[in-house]
Amino acid sequence: MTRVAMTGARGFLGWHTRLALREQGVDASTVAVGQEYDLDSARQAVSGSARAVHLAGVNRASDDEVRDGNVLFATQFAEALRRADEPPSIVSYANSTQSINGSVYGEAKLRASEIVRSAADAVGATFEDVVLPNLFGEHGRPFYNAVTATFCHMLAAGERPAVVQDKELKLLHAQNAADLLSGGIPLTMQPSLEVRDTVSGLLSRLEGIARAYAQDEIPDVSDTYQRDLFNTYRSYTFDTRTPITLTRHADARGSFFEIIRSHGGAGQSSFSTTVPGVSRGDHYHRRKIERFTVLSGQATISLRKMFTDRVVEFAVRGDEPRAVDMPTGWSHKIQNTGTDTLYTSFWANEIFDPEKPDTIAEAV
Secondary structure (H helix, E strand, O other): OOEEEEOOOOOHHHHHHHHHHHHOOOEEEEOOOHHHOOHHHHHHHHOOOOEEEEOOOOOOOOHHHHHHHHHHHHHHHHHHHHHOOOOOOEEEEEEEHHHHOOOHHHHHHHHHHHHHHHHHHHOOOEEEEEEEOEEEOOOOOOOOOOHHHHHHHHHHOOOOOOOOOOOEEEEEEHHHHHHHHHOOOOHHHHHHHOEEEEHHHHHHHHHHHHHHHHOOOEOOOOOHHHHHHHHHHHOOOHHHHOOEEOOOEEEOOEEEOOOOOEOOOOOEEEEEEEOOOOEEEEEEOOOOOEEEEEEEOEEEEEEEEOOOOOEEEEEEEOOEOEEEEEOOOEEEEEEEOOOOOEEEEEEEOOOOOOOOOOOEEOOO
16 A cells, blocks of 8 residues: 545544554545535545545534535545546545434434445445544644543643543544554454543543653553553643753762653663764654653754644753653654764663564654
C-alpha cells in the first residue's frame, strides 16, 4: 500500500491517522468535502489509492446542520468513489457507537454509513464499518471532541473540573483508532484496545497525572491506558511546562542534579556525545515518552508538530540544566551549538525494541 485517500485529514482523528500512515510509509491524499468539495479533485485523489477512509463529519451544531452535514459529506465521498477511474479495494468509514442510540447525530452517522457502503459495493470494494467509541488523544479540542480533552485542558490551566453526570465510558486512544482505520491492525483487535472507565474515574486518573507532572515527575505509565492518558494530558502542557528547570547543586567537588523521577513502568536511559555542529534526532514518536537532558555543553532542541510549520526551539546548557519532554506526534532533534563536545542524557519509558521502534524518521 503506497497511498490512502482520506476525508477529514485536518481534523483531530485525521491528524492521528496521518501519523499512523506516515509510520507505514504511506502517503495520504486529501479529499475535501463540504464547501471545498470539487468532484474532479476528489475523484483524482481517490483513484489509484489502495484504501479510502471517510473521517469527515459534523458532531457539534444544530440538529439540521448535524443531519445535513454528515449526509452531504458521505454523499460527496461516495460520488468520488463511484467516479474514480481506479477505485480503491478497501473503503473504511469512521462510524460511532452512537449510531444506534436514536439521536440526531447517531441517525446521521448511520445514514452516512449506508451511503458509503452502497458506493463501496458499487465499485467492488470491501467496506469496513469501524464503529468507534469515545476517542481521546493528543491535541483534541476541549469542549468539542471529548470529555478527556476538556478535563486535560482545564487541569493544565490550573482549573478544577467537575463531574456533572457520572457514567461509564468506553474509551479508545486515537492512535489505536488510526491503526484500525488505516489497516495497520486488524479490526478484530478493537475490543482488546478499548477501555472502560467512569467519568469520575477518568478525572481521578488525570488529576493524579497532573499532580505528578506539576512536580516534574513522570506518573506511573506501566499500563497502556495510563501512558496514553499521560501523553494526552501533556499535549496540553507543552507551552507551559517545557522546558523543565532542574535544580543543580554545585560545590568544590563538582555538581549534581536529578534527571528524572518515574513512578512506574519500564524505562531505558542512554547517553551520547555529539561534536560541535552535529545534530541527533529528526524523528517522531506515536506513543513513546522521551526526555532529553543536556549534561554538559550547549545545544538547541527543535520540535515541529507534524503536518504543520510550527517549529519550537529551546536553548539548553549543562551548567543550567533543563529537561525537554518530547510530545508525541512532534518531530524533534538536538544540535550541538557550542564549541565543546555535547553530553546528553536520553530517557524513554520503554526498552527499545528494534522490531517495534516507534521512532519514525521525519526532519524537523
